Amino acid sequence: MKVYQAIASGNSYKVRILLALLKVPHESVMIDLAAGEHKQPAFTALNPRGEIPVIEDDGHLFWDSAACLAYIARKHGGEQWFPSSPAGIAEVMQWLALSASEIQFGLQYGRRGATRGIWTVGGPNECQTLSRIALDAMERRLKDHDWLALDRPTIADVSCFPYVETAAESKVDLAPWPAVRAWLDRCRALPGWPARG
Amino acid sequence: MKVYQAIASGNSYKVRILLALLKVPHESVMIDLAAGEHKQPAFTALNPRGEIPVIEDDGHLFWDSAACLAYIARKHGGEQWFPSSPAGIAEVMQWLALSASEIQFGLQYGRRGATRGIWTVGGPNECQTLSRIALDAMERRLKDHDWLALDRPTIADVSCFPYVETAAESKVDLAPWPAVRAWLDRCRALPGWPARG
Numbered sequence: 001m002k003v004y005q006a007i008a009s010g011n012s013y014k015v016r017i018l019l020a021l022l023k024v025p026h027e028s029v030m031i032d033l034a035a036g037e038h039k040q041p042a043f044t045a046l047n048p049r050g051e052i053p054v055i056e057d058d059g060h061l062f063w064d065s066a067a068c069l070a071y072i073a074r075k076h077g078g079e080q081w082f083p084s085s086p087a088g089i090a091e092v093m094q095w096l097a098l099s100a101s102e103i104q105f106g107l108q109y110g111r112r113g114a115t116r117g118i119w120t121v122g123g124p125n126e127c128q129t130l131s132r133i134a135l136d137a138m139e140r141r142l143k144d145h146d147w148l149a150l151d152r153p154t155i156a157d158v159s160c161f162p163y164v165e166t167a168a169e170s171k172v173d174l175a176p177w178p179a180v181r182a183w184l185d186r187c188r189a190l191p192g193w194p195a196r197g
Numbered sequence: 198m199k200v201y202q203a204i205a206s207g208n209s210y211k212v213r214i215l216l217a218l219l220k221v222p223h224e225s226v227m228i229d230l231a232a233g234e235h236k237q238p239a240f241t242a243l244n245p246r247g248e249i250p251v252i253e254d255d256g257h258l259f260w261d262s263a264a265c266l267a268y269i270a271r272k273h274g275g276e277q278w279f280p281s282s283p284a285g286i287a288e289v290m291q292w293l294a295l296s297a298s299e300i301q302f303g304l305q306y307g308r309r310g311a312t313r314g315i316w317t318v319g320g321p322n323e324c325q326t327l328s329r330i331a332l333d334a335m336e337r338r339l340k341d342h343d344w345l346a347l348d349r350p351t352i353a354d355v356s357c358f359p360y361v362e363t364a365a366e367s368k369v370d371l372a373p374w375p376a377v378r379a380w381l382d383r384c385r386a387l388p389g390w391p392a393r394g
Contacts, residue, residue, distance in 0.1 A: 006219070062287045064294040069383075071287035084281035089258045090268035097261040102246070102299035106316060112239035121302060121327065122318040130318065137245035 001026040001072075004054040006033050007197045010108060010162035011065040012053045017158050018069055020194040022076045066096040082155050090150040095156035098134055099163075106130025107163040110170035124171070129135040131170060135177045138164070142179035146186060153190060161187050165196070173197065198223040198269075201243065201251040203230050204394045207305060207359035208262040209250045214355050217271045217391040228316055240383075263293040266352040279352050287312070288346040295331055302328025304360040307367035322367070330369060332374045334357035337342070339376035343383060350387060358384050 003019070003026050005012035019026055031037045031052050034147055039050045047054045047063035054061065055068045057075075062068055073082035082092055110127030121135040122130075125170050138160065141148055149156040174181050187193060200216070202209035216223055228234045228249050236247045244251045244260035250267045251258065254272075259265055264303050270278035279289055306326030312317040319327075335357065338345055345353040361382055362369050371378050384390060 023373075028351035048337050049295075049330060058284075060284050060287070062291060064291045066294050067287040067290040070290050071283045074281070074286055077210040082286075084271070086268045086272035087255075087257050089271055089279075090257070090264040093267050093293075094259060094261045096294075097263050100294050101301060105302055126318045133246060140245050162382060166347050170248045 001055060001057040002029060002033055003027070004029045004043070004056075005052050006017075006031050008033060009052050010111075010166065011051070011066075013134055013162045014065045014158055014197055015053045015055070015068050015072070016197070017161065018072050018077075018155065020082070021190065022072065022081075023192070023193045024072060024076050066100060066159060069096075069159055072154050080152070080154075081158075083150070088150060092154050092156045095148045095157050098137060102130045102137075103132035103160060103163050106134055107170045107172065108131075109169060110172065111163065111166055114171045115169055127170065129172065131148040131167070131172045134160075134165070135167075135172070135174070135180055138176045139179050139181070142183045146183070148183075153187070157183075157187055161197070199226060199253040200224070201226045201228055201240070201253075202249050203228050203235075205230060206249050207363065208248070209306075210393055211262045211355055212250045212252070212265050212269070212357045213391055213394070214358065215269050215274075215278070215352065217279075217328075218355075218387065219269065220389070221269060221273050226235075249381045250394065263297060263356060265354060266293075277349070277351075278355075285347060289351050289353045292345045293356050295334060296356040299331035299334075299337050300357060300360050302366045303329075303331055304364060304369065307369065308360065308363055311368045323390045324367065326370045326390055328364070329381070331357075332361070332369070332371070332377055335380070336374045336376050339380045343380070344382075350384070354380075354384055359393070 003015060005028055008149060037043055038052055044050045046061060053065055053068055056064045057122060062071055068080055083089060106127050113177050126159060147157055148160060203380055226240060226330060231366060234240055235249055241247045250262055250265055251260045260269055267279055280286060302318060303324050306318055307328055344350050
């Protein structure tokens with residue numbers, strides 16, 4: 001498996017977490033975000049959205065972090081990390097959706113804005129509002145459950161972790177969400193969970 | 198199955214399309230968006246994001262349109278609409294992700310802004326930019342494929358359809374994307390595909 005990624009990218013980190021947890025051998029192709037390599041034709045030929053991560057495996061090419069997580073989980077983790085039953089898959093996918101919407105447009109873009117001054121969609125207030133919606137939804141689940149979906153860690157947790165962990169860089173103080181903070185620690189304590197890098 | 202929904206909501210329409218295609222008996226609970234019923238405690242107890250659709254079935258409760266589609270597809274459509282193989286699931290999920298990101302924050306919020314004057318995340322320019330990214334990605338796939346994922350209609354098509362169909366209401370003219378326009382017609386021609394309502 002070939003993984004196009006960058007260390008600074010939280011979306012790439014999602015893929016690195018799952019590859020580490022499942023001990024999947026792979027080759028990394030590092031993309032130079034500062035030089036805009038992900039927006040150049042050689043890369044957009046792989047992903048029309050011009051974003052990392054992208055994975056290549058067995059003649060397949062997949063863009064989008066949730067799709068990459070789904071592929072890796074189903075191929076290397078059996079039913080454990082992304083089940084195939086109707087209720088199991090739907091429960092996990094609720095949180096992948098939160099990741100792609102409120103977490104991306106709130107915490108992720110809020111972090112990019114706060115650290116690099118780039119505000120592409122909405123400004124600090126909009127990002128704060130979306131971040132709070134995401135964290136409130138997570139808190140409500142996590143105040144009496146250890147994991148976001150089912151009764152075990154799944155790609156729901158992997159997908160939501162990176163941009164919640166860096167909430168301070170998005171100018172979001174996690175103090176009002178104690179169950180979310182405890183969950184971050186539970187994730188980090190999983191055997192094989194890698195540091196951000 | 199109980200479906201909390203509204204006729205004006207494109208996300209609810211996604212669920213109605215799949216329920217119609219698969220002929221799934223269900224009961225609808227109509228939510229009054231104009232009165233803000235989806236933001237009131239009785240409803241946010243069901244969905245912390247305060248959004249429709251939500252489905253209830255066999256003691257399960259699911260929010261988010263992609264999660265609802267996944268549940269219905271796996272329960273009532275076998276492998277056809279949402280396969281469980283690693284490559285099949287990942288291919289479909291790429292387009293569910295596009296739906297939750299660029300299509301939602303571009304076409305959906307651009308439509309709400311243009312028709313109701315409500316701009317919650319970004320303004321007209323940001324929505325136009327995100328809409329173009331989504332439509333370019335779809336055009337590239339559809340110019341030599343009939344369907345977004347695999348070689349058949351899947352929930353990828355169901356999920357992307359509603360807010361692309363109403364692009365004109367988002368002030369996006371689909372003229373530059375002929376393959377997308379042909380795909381809209383192919384979707385509508387599927388046996389059982391329901392009109393918006």
